[in-house]
Amino acid sequence: MERPNVQEAFLSERVKYLCSCGFLKPIYRVYFCRHCQKIRCGNCVSQEMDSTYCSGCLEMMSNVEAGLKKNRCSTCKDCPSCGHTLSTRATSIQAPSMEDPTKIVPRKVYYVACGFCRWTSRDSKLPDQNVASGTWTEFENPDSERLTTLSDNYRALAVLERSAAEQGKYGRQDKTRRFLEGKGKFGAMARATRKQAGLPPSRSLVTAKDLDAKSLKEMAAQPFDEAEDTLPESAFTEPLVLTSVTTLDQRLAFPELQTERQDRLQPQHKHAEMKRSMRCRYCDHNLSKPEYSCISIKFRIQLNAYYHVPDVKILSVGELQVGQQTEAVLTFSNPTIYPMTIRLEKYREPDEEELQENPDPEHKESSLLRPVTLQRGENPDPEHKESSLLGPVTLQRVEPDIQQTAELTLPAAEVVLAPRDDSAEFDDAPSSSEFRDDPSVVVWRQANKVALRVPVTPLPSAGGGPCSAALLLHYSYTNTIVTGESKQPQTLKLRARLVVDLGQVTAAEGSG
Amino acid sequence: MPLYEGIGLIGEKQLPPVCLDIGSAYTKCGFCGETGPRAIIPTRVKLDGQERSVFDYRSREDLDRLLVALLETIYFRRLLVSPKDRPVVVAESLLTPTIFRDVLASVSCLLLAPSHLLALMPLGLQTGLVLDIGHEEAVCIPVYEGVPVLRAWQALPLAARAVHRSLRTALKEHGSVVDPAGRSVEQVVDSLSDAVVEDIKVRGVLVAPSAPSEAAGSEPIPVPLPYPLPGGVTLTVAGRSRLLPAEVLFTADADNQTLATMLLDALLQCPLDSRRPLAASLVVLGGTAHLPGIKARLLSEVRRQAALPPYSETLHLDTFRMHRPPAKANYLTWLGGAMFGGTDVVLTRSLTREKYLELGALPDWCSLATPVADSRGV
Numbered sequence: 001m002e003r004p005n006v007q008e009a010f011l012s013e014r015v016k017y018l019c020s021c022g023f024l025k026p027i028y029r030v031y032f033c034r035h036c037q038k039i040r041c042g043n044c045v046s047q048e049m050d051s052t053y054c055s056g057c058l059e060m061m062s063n064v065e066a067g068l069k070k071n072r073c074s075t076c077k078d079c080p081s082c083g084h085t086l087s088t089r090a091t092s093i094q095a096p097s098m099e100d101p102t103k104i105v106p107r108k109v110y111y112v113a114c115g116f117c118r119w120t121s122r123d124s125k126l127p128d129q130n131v132a133s134g135t136w137t138e139f140e141n142p143d144s145e146r147l148t149t150l151s152d153n154y155r156a157l158a159v160l161e162r163s164a165a166e167q168g169k170y171g172r173q174d175k176t177r178r179f180l181e182g183k184g185k186f187g188a189m190a191r192a193t194r195k196q197a198g199l200p201p202s203r204s205l206v207t208a209k210d211l212d213a214k215s216l217k218e219m220a221a222q223p224f225d226e227a228e229d230t231l232p233e234s235a236f237t238e239p240l241v242l243t244s245v246t247t248l249d250q251r252l253a254f255p256e257l258q259t260e261r262q263d264r265l266q267p268q269h270k271h272a273e274m275k276r277s278m279r280c281r282y283c284d285h286n287l288s289k290p291e292y293s294c295i296s297i298k299f300r301i302q303l304n305a306y307y308h309v310p311d312v313k314i315l316s317v318g319e320l321q322v323g324q325q326t327e328a329v330l331t332f333s334n335p336t337i338y339p340m341t342i343r344l345e346k347y348r349e350p351d352e353e354e355l356q357e358n359p360d361p362e363h364k365e366s367s368l369l370r371p372v373t374l375q376r377g378e379n380p381d382p383e384h385k386e387s388s389l390l391g392p393v394t395l396q397r398v399e400p401d402i403q404q405t406a407e408l409t410l411p412a413a414e415v416v417l418a419p420r421d422d423s424a425e426f427d428d429a430p431s432s433s434e435f436r437d438d439p440s441v442v443v444w445r446q447a448n449k450v451a452l453r454v455p456v457t458p459l460p461s462a463g464g465g466p467c468s469a470a471l472l473l474h475y476s477y478t479n480t481i482v483t484g485e486s487k488q489p490q491t492l493k494l495r496a497r498l499v500v501d502l503g504q505v506t507a508a509e510g511s512g
Numbered sequence: 513m514p515l516y517e518g519i520g521l522i523g524e525k526q527l528p529p530v531c532l533d534i535g536s537a538y539t540k541c542g543f544c545g546e547t548g549p550r551a552i553i554p555t556r557v558k559l560d561g562q563e564r565s566v567f568d569y570r571s572r573e574d575l576d577r578l579l580v581a582l583l584e585t586i587y588f589r590r591l592l593v594s595p596k597d598r599p600v601v602v603a604e605s606l607l608t609p610t611i612f613r614d615v616l617a618s619v620s621c622l623l624l625a626p627s628h629l630l631a632l633m634p635l636g637l638q639t640g641l642v643l644d645i646g647h648e649e650a651v652c653i654p655v656y657e658g659v660p661v662l663r664a665w666q667a668l669p670l671a672a673r674a675v676h677r678s679l680r681t682a683l684k685e686h687g688s689v690v691d692p693a694g695r696s697v698e699q700v701v702d703s704l705s706d707a708v709v710e711d712i713k714v715r716g717v718l719v720a721p722s723a724p725s726e727a728a729g730s731e732p733i734p735v736p737l738p739y740p741l742p743g744g745v746t747l748t749v750a751g752r753s754r755l756l757p758a759e760v761l762f763t764a765d766a767d768n769q770t771l772a773t774m775l776l777d778a779l780l781q782c783p784l785d786s787r788r789p790l791a792a793s794l795v796v797l798g799g800t801a802h803l804p805g806i807k808a809r810l811l812s813e814v815r816r817q818a819a820l821p822p823y824s825e826t827l828h829l830d831t832f833r834m835h836r837p838p839a840k841a842n843y844l845t846w847l848g849g850a851m852f853g854g855t856d857v858v859l860t861r862s863l864t865r866e867k868y869l870e871l872g873a874l875p876d877w878c879s880l881a882t883p884v885a886d887s888r889g890v
Contacts, residue, residue, distance in 0.1 A: 236735075
């Protein structure tokens with residue numbers, strides 16, 4: 001028998017769990033909300049950012065700091081050629097001495113080099129530095145000054161437009177109001193004060209009066225008779241060295257530079273990364289929360305489904321032929337430290353009773369997660385407005401895409417899974433004696449794992465294609481969160497819906 | 513931690529809005545008020561184990577999932593901000609399908625602005641004939657005194673995709689290959705992925721300064737380019753096939769249309785008195801405008817076509833001038849959006865989530881259901 005590789009063993013997508021929103025995902029992609037007792041996937045969680053850090057030097061950044069640094073680490077740099085982190089190299093060169101220019105003395109200089117693709121800052125003719133870090137000249141957009149001036153002008157125009165709109169709203173009669181407005185930040189008084197003090201009009205005080213048609217005309221770009229990219233003669237006569245031209249990825253990595261020549265590449269500071277926490281969108285409880293410290297890879301809260309829901313794997317499947325019964329062996333393992341009873345049933349859509357029993361709470365958007373509301377000039381009653389307009393927003397459940405192309409003959413009996421015991425892994429003795437298993441159903445049992453025999457009959461609809469079957473898994477789950485009255489962990493009866501991909505149907509031989 | 517973020521910023525202005533320009537091949541994202549986008553990423557996402565373009569959507573739900581995945585990448589990998597904190601400015605073509613617009617509105621609170629109008633903002637212009645050569649198509653919309661002249665719009669599928677297709681053909685016809693496995697040029701070219709073809713285009717393709725004449729040998733032909741492929745295969749891109757791919761943009765199709773005639777046709781659709789200022793203010797943008805020599809060629813083609821019938825009889829223009837924008841052509845629209853979003857108009861003009869939920873649909877210029885507000889941007 002072929003041994004499965006790691007990818008197949010741990011990241012197999014052959015068994016998929018149906019999330020409460022209707023998507024099918026493998027177990028390592030879903031969460032289990034202990035508060036709603038339901039499976040949630042990446043689609044039904046809301047994400048929050050926890051902390052920003054640099055993956056090169058593992059330095060934390062506060063959000064304000066990250067904003068100021070444009071999400072880039074101030075020390076680490078990325079290779080402009082391959083994206084790997086650059087390292088600083090020290091070397092000594094022979095240079096004229098500071099005191100006596102006629103003397104040649106060795107001097108220590110620094111440059112940066114990529115350990116992966118061998119790019120160095122010397123390739124781009126960037127001068128070596130006398131200090132190890134911090135003195136590199138940063139790239140500056142050559143047009144930034146012009147663009148900033150233009151932006152300021154537009155900003156002033158927008159302020160004007162806004163104040164005109166507001167004036168129109170209150171009518172011309174409201175003289176007191178207009179007088180008061182005149183005293184505000186953009187008002188005539190503020191302007192006069194600045195003028196008296198001999199200061200130029202501040203950026204926020206630039207109003208339409210400074211922005212007459214003439215100055216706007218001056219700001220307008222002048223067209224040229226010739227386009228900027230007229231090709232030189234050499235483009236046609238000289239052979240092109242492929243490695244001297246940058247690739248698109250290299251260009252797009254630095255949008256403002258986008259150089260076409262390899263020897264003009266410039267390193268950029270390393271982009272920061274972010275730790276995220278996930279929250280159930282229905283009950284607002286955290287499903288996954290990492291430690292704040294970026295050095296730690298641990299989680300404070302981690303409600304991944306593989307810690308709570310029985311993990312189903314395919315052990316073996318016989319040869320699949322349409323209409324012929326064969327045998328599949330599925331393993332079920334209990335990830336919790338409490339015993340678990342499982343029972344398999346034919347797949348069916350959740351019925352009324354089930355929906356009643358465990359309804360989805362209304363999709364809430366907590367105060368932290370509310371989408372941005374714009375502060376308009378005058379908002380009569382924001383709270384009232386929101387409640388009337390927003391209303392309850394419920395997440396839409398999509399119709400699950402379940403294709404059943406095989407018939408499973410499921411065992412009716414309940415099977416008990418032993419609790420997970422980390423020390424059991426070192427214990428070779430079989431522990432099946434304490435359970436009275438039906439040998440026609442249970443193939444073997446080991447620690448918290450049990451292998452069940454499930455006869456499979458591929459249906460004619462499978463044709464020559466993939467053969468998959470859906471099933472409903474009842475399991476008892478011991479909830480450890482302590483709620484109001486009951487201090488004891490309570491055992492609940494829960495269901496999970498699975499789709500098992502059994503593999504390809506082999507074509508029937510001959511008349512078969 | 514959005515809670516703490518607020519404390520440091522009490523009394524400060526609102527957080528800068530996010531500006532997005534979702535192109536059919538690449539998405540530009542960044543913050544308003546900055547001079548360049550933070551990142552330019554492919555408009556592709558991995559969903560259910562397969563990577564596909566956001567524009568290859570099959571249904572509304574599908575598009576919704578794709579867009580959510582794209583926006584998650586943008587917010588959590590590139591911009592590192594919480595999406596709930598800020599308004600969004602989206603620069604989008606006036607010809608965006610309504611479904612795309614609608615779905616985008618349902619996933620974020622936003623201000624939509626026409627991309628051609630925004631492209632003029634970094635130039636400080638009010639009037640310009642804007643040609644956006646992207647990945648799927650080239651769209652030309654004249655903007656006169658801050659108003660897009662919608663009836664004069666022109667669109668043709670003459671963009672990066674056409675260049676790629678033409679490059680494949682040119683490689684098959686003129687290329688040669690050294691393959692240890694002994695495959696023919698056709699087989700090798702057919703096995704190339706779109707990414708490799710794009711790379712050959714980006715690094716090797718030039719735009720000839722003038723149309724190839726009948727008498728061969730008169731115009732300069734670039735030196736052939738050997739292009740190494742995995743497996744010891746070397747594909748030699750002939751000099752001619754470095755020029756030919758871009759010719760598809762300037763070769764008249766069945767309807768006699770090229771990039772140059774697009775501009776002239778747009779001018780013909782404009783009112784008489786606006787034609788002269790528009791012609792003297794051409795703005796070319798989009799990723800394909802990065803092809804070396806394309807702008808020079810376009811300008812000379814426009815001049816040549818304008819001197820020939822039928823344009824010489826109907827369009828009495830001789831001055832065509834082109835702008836040199838203060839930004840790279842592929843993010844010019846984004847920059848316009850960032851400048852637009854850097855102003856207070858975000859407060860006065862954007863569509864809030866409450867409003868969207870109340871209306872149930874997005875106000876759109878092509879729909880009469882909602883009264884159109886003043887469409888002037890500047």
